[in-house]
Amino acid sequence: MKEDCIFCKIIKGEIPSSKVYEDEEILAFNDINPAAPIHILLIPKKHIKSLAELKDGDEKVIGKIYQVINKIAEKQEFKEKGYRVIANCGKDGGQEVEHLHFHLLAGKQLGEKIV
Ligand code: 5GP
Ligand code: ZN
Numbered sequence: 115m116k117e118d119c120i121f122c123k124i125i126k127g128e129i130p131s132s133k134v135y136e137d138e139e140i141l142a143f144n145d146i147n148p149a150a151p152i153h154i155l156l157i158p159k160k161h162i163k164s165l166a167e168l169k170d171g172d173e174k175v176i177g178k179i180y181q182v183i184n185k186i187a188e189k190q191e192f193k194e195k196g197y198r199v200i201a202n203c204g205k206d207g208g209q210e211v212e213h214l215h216f217h218l219l220a221g222k223q224l225g226e227k228i229v
Contacts, residue, residue, distance in 0.1 A: 140158060140179055142186065163212050183199060199216055
């Protein structure tokens, strides 16, 4: 936990959020400024600054996040139609919140394909 981190505060409940999934390692909640009808953020409860700061062993929680994405896609019934997962990393990557997070976007034909 990092005192001044907005996502750590969400994990602690100091900032309210609309939770979609929670277990001992992972929290998923709706993005406050959605870019699609479904826009969920998935974060490890451990404060990891970004993909560039992964330590040995962190790959476990990342793999689990992708399994949680599958569960959410099934439950919210967009698994068949499809979805997009994005992790912005660092300044050039457009990362604004410095606590590793994965954007899960769904619910419409998503626009501009960069890659
Ligand atoms: P980034 O640009 O760092 O990849 O994404 C940060 C995301 O966090 C943005 O989509 C932004 O809307 C979202 N966000 C920032 N502050 C809050 C907050 O307090 N609550 C929620 N639910 N989302 C937030
Ligand atoms: Zn944090």
